[in-house]
Amino acid sequence: xxxxxxxxxxxxxxxxxxxxxxxxxxxxxxxxxxxxxxxxxxxxxxxxxxxxxxxxxxxxxxxxxxxxxxxxxxxxxxxxxxxxxxxxxxxxxxxxxxxxxxxxxxxxxxxxxxxxxxxxxxxxxxxxxxxxxxxxxxxxxxxxxxxxxxxxxxxxxxxxxxxxxxxxxxxxxxxxxxxxxxxxxxxxxxxxxxxxxxxxxxxxxxxxxxxxxxxxxxxxxxxxxxxxxxxxxxxxxxxxxxxxxxxxxxxxxxxxxxxxxxxxxxxxxxxxxxxxxxxxxxxxxxxxxxxxxxxxxxxxxxxxxxxxxxxxxxxxxxxxxxxxxxxxxxxxxxxxxxxxxxxxxxxxxxxxxxxxxxxxxxxxxxxxxxxx
Numbered sequence: 001x002x003x004x005x006x007x008x009x010x011x012x013x014x015x016x017x018x019x020x021x022x023x024x025x026x027x028x029x030x031x032x033x034x035x036x037x038x039x040x041x042x043x044x045x046x047x048x049x050x051x052x053x054x055x056x057x058x059x060x061x062x063x064x065x066x067x068x069x070x071x072x073x074x075x076x077x078x079x080x081x082x083x084x085x086x087x088x089x090x091x092x093x094x095x096x097x098x099x100x101x102x103x104x105x106x107x108x109x110x111x112x113x114x115x116x117x118x119x120x121x122x123x124x125x126x127x128x129x130x131x132x133x134x135x136x137x138x139x140x141x142x143x144x145x146x147x148x149x150x151x152x153x154x155x156x157x158x159x160x161x162x163x164x165x166x167x168x169x170x171x172x173x174x175x176x177x178x179x180x181x182x183x184x185x186x187x188x189x190x191x192x193x194x195x196x197x198x199x200x201x202x203x204x205x206x207x208x209x210x211x212x213x214x215x216x217x218x219x220x221x222x223x224x225x226x227x228x229x230x231x232x233x234x235x236x237x238x239x240x241x242x243x244x245x246x247x248x249x250x251x252x253x254x255x256x257x258x259x260x261x262x263x264x265x266x267x268x269x270x271x272x273x274x275x276x277x278x279x280x281x282x283x284x285x286x287x288x289x290x291x292x293x294x295x296x297x298x299x300x301x302x303x304x305x306x307x308x309x310x311x312x313x314x315x316x317x318x319x320x321x322x323x324x325x326x327x328x329x330x331x332x333x334x335x336x337x338x339x340x341x342x343x344x345x346x347x348x349x350x351x352x353x354x355x356x357x358x359x360x361x362x363x364x365x366x367x368x369x370x371x372x
Contacts, residue, residue, distance in 0.1 A: 012226070012362055012365050012366065012369075013365075014226055014358055014361055014362040014365065015052060015226060015362070018049070018225075018226070018264070018265040018268075018358075019052060019053060019056040021265050021269075022049075022053055022056075022265050022268050022269045022272070023053075023056065023057070023060055025266075025269035025272075025273075025347075026269055026272040026273065026276075027345075028272075028273075028276040029057060029060070029062050029272070030062055031155070031276055032054065032057055032062055032064050032114070033057075033062045033063060033064070034063070034064070034065050035064055035065055035113035035114060035155070036064070036065050036066045036067075036068065036108060036111050036112050036113050036114075037054055037064055037066075037067050037068070037112070037113065037114045037115075037116070038068045038070065038108075038109055038112040038114070038115045038116070039051065039067065039068070039069050039070065039116045039118065040070045040071070040096075040098050040115075040116070040117050040118055040119035040141070040145070041070075041071055041098075041117070041118035041119035041120060041137075041160075042069035042070060042071045042081070042093070042118075043069075043071035043073055043077065043078050043081060044071075044118065044122065045122075045223070045227045045228045045229070045232065045264070046118060046160070046220075046223065046227075046264070046267075046268070046271070047069075047071070047118060048078070048080060048226075048227035049226075049227055049264055049265075049268045050116065050268065050271070051067065051069060051081075051084065051091075053268060053272070054067055055067070055084070055088055055091075064090065065090065066090045066091070066092065066108055067088075067090060067091045067092070068092045068094070068106065068108045068109055068112065069081070069091060069092065069093045069094065070094050070096040070098065070106075070119070071093075071094075071095070071096065071119070072095065072096065072097040072098075072119070073095055074121075074130075074133075077093075077095075081093060092106075092108055094106060097141075098117075098119045098137060098141035098142075098144060098145060099133075099136035099137055099140040099141040099144065100136075100140075102144075103144065103145070103148045104148070109148070110152060112149070112152070112154055113154060113155050114154065114155055114156050114157075114158075114275060115145065115149060115154055115156075115157040115158070116157075116158045116160070116271075116275065117141075117142060117145055117157065117158065117159050117160060118160045119137045119141050120134065120137045120138050120141075120160070120193075120197075121133065121134045121137065121193070122162070122193075123232050123233045123234050124190065124193070124233070124234070124329075125233035125234075125322060126233065127190075127192060127193045128189045128190070128192075128322070131189075131192035132192075134192045134193050134196060135192050135196045137196075138193070138196035138197055138199070138200050139196050139199050139200060139203070142159065142200045142203055142204075143203060145157075146203060146204070146207045146213070149213065150207060150211045150213055154213075154214065155214060156214050156215075156216060156275050156276065156277075157213060157214060157215050157216070158215075158216050158217075158218065158271070158274060158275045159200060159201070159204050159215060159216070159217050159218070160218055160220065161197045161198075161200060161201050161217050161218060161219045161220075161282065162193070162194075162197045162219060162220060163176075163219050163220060163221040163222070163284070163286065163333060163335065164184075164190070164193055164194045164197060165182055165184070165194065165197050165198045165201065165219060166180055166182050166183070166184070166219075166330075166333075167182050167183040167184030167185065167194060167330065168183050168184075168330040168331060168332075169182075169183055169330070169332065169333075170183060171332070174332050174334050175288055175334045175335055175336035175337075176284070176333075176334065176335055176336055177284070177336040177338070177339070178219070178282055178283065178284055178336075178339055182198070184198065190329075201217055201282065204217055205280075208280045214280070215280055216274045216275060216277055216280065216281060216282075216283075217274075217281070217282035217283070218270070218271055218274050218282070218283055218285050219282060219283065219284050219285065219335075220262075220267060220271075220285055220286060221259075221260060221262055221284060221285065221286025221287070221333065221334075221335045222259050222260060222261050222262060222286060222287075222333065223261075223262050223263075223264050223267045223286070224236035224237075224261055224262070224263065224264065224355065224356075224359060225263050225264030225265065225355055225358065225359045225362075226264065226358065226359055226362035226363075227264060228240075228264075228359070230244065230363065235294060235297065236261065236297070236301075236356075236359070238250070239297065239298055239301040240301065240359060240360060240363055242301075242313065243301055243302070243305035243311050243313065243360065244360075244363055244364070244367065246311065246313065247313060248313045248314045248315070248316050249298045249301060249302060249313055249314070249315045249316065250316050250317075250318055251294055251295065251298055251315065251316070251317050251318075252317075252318065252319060253294060253317075253329070254317070255293055255294050255295030255298070255317065256293055256294070256295070256331075257293065257294050257329065257330070257331050257332070258291045258292060258293050258294075258331070258332045258333070258334070259291065259292065259294070259297075259332075259333045259334070260286060260287045260288060260289060260290065260291050260292070260333070260334045260335065261287060261292070261297065261352045261355065262285070262286040262287040262348060262355075263287070263348075263350040263352070263354070263355030263358070263359075264355075265350060266287065266348035266349065266350050267285055267286070267348075269346070269348075270283070270285035270286075270340060270344070270346045270348070271285060273340070273344040273345070273346055274340075274344065277343070277344060281343070283339060283340045283343075283344065283346075284335040284336065284337050284339070284340060285335075285337070285340060285346065286335040286337065286348075287335075287337075287348050287352070288334060288335055288336065288337050288348075289334075290351075290352070291332070291334045292352065295315070297352070298315045299315065300352060300353055300356050301356055301360070302315065304353065304356045304357045304360055305360055307357075308357070308360055308361065308364065309364070
């Protein structure tokens with residue numbers, strides 16, 4: 001049972017509003033009532049929202065039985081998880097490396113109804129620093145998970161792949177559909193992540209075909225928003241950190257690479273829709289418009305921060321101290337989400353300006369909490 005309401009949501013109304021929005025988009029949420037849900041990689045950005053979503057269901061009359069949260073906590077256990085462990089009674093948190101530790105050692109894992117596998121290093125800066133650990137989580141960790149659950153009935157197992165499986169798509173395949181086979185290098189500083197995610201998808205396919213496991217695959221496209229740590233080293237986090245500390249916005253490229261950016265509340269609604277989909281499949285989950293340059297994104301952060309608290313920093317260009325920062329970096333990234341729209345009724349609507357404003361407002365509120 002939940003011991004509180006506002007404390008478990010961090011007391012931040014941005015999160016509460018997002019959770020209400022996500023719940024309104026997830027028409028199959030009642031499937032989680034009385035279920036045990038296992039989440040690997042719970043301590044990251046997406047884990048923050050998924051964990052809060054499943055707790056929020058209690059407030060909507062859809063109480064889950066238990067949440068089993070696993071993470072190696074390479075960068076330390078987040079404060080929000082510590083708060084949840086005090087305020088919520090049906091949560092288990094385990095310091096767990098999916099690549100080497102045994103799921104057999106966790107009794108609650110044996111009775112899982114839904115499994116969400118996100119255990120991976122996702123930020124390019126960090127997976128370039130830890131390439132072997134990245135491969136281990138995406139391949140050995142997934143293999144361990146699949147082997148464990150092929151002997152146990154689950155309703156759905158969701159594997160978080162990545163838009164990086166497409167590599168650097170050729171222009172005629174942008175927006176990029178799930179049918180695109182990829183333009184990916186097996187060599188270089190990004191290959192440890194890109195190729196291990198591709199291998200993970202193949203393993204999911206083979207286990208589904210061989211053992212009829214209820215596996216689903218998502219390919220996220222550039223999520224951002226509350227829960228993304230300002231030290232994450234991805235572009236939205238770098239820009240957020242700059243405006244929060246009243247420093248100039250620094251671009252480490254020529255500012256011309258383009259992306260679409262999906263606010264986290266829309267993305268989470270998409271992931272829940274995939275988790276509750278009734279057939280094996282893979283789906284792009286992201287925002288398909290607008291496709292904007294890194295310079296345009298920097299301008300959006302500057303303008304929103306100026307409006308919120310008078311930020312007046314400049315936008316500067318300077319090379320990254322990390323020598324492989326731009327090596328293999330795709331020039332464009334934009335999903336075709338027509339499949340998710342048709343089969344899942346996935347309808348992302350939160351535009352990037354609104355998302356950036358909500359992200360910055362969230363971070364400002366969290367900073368106020370710490371300083372008060």
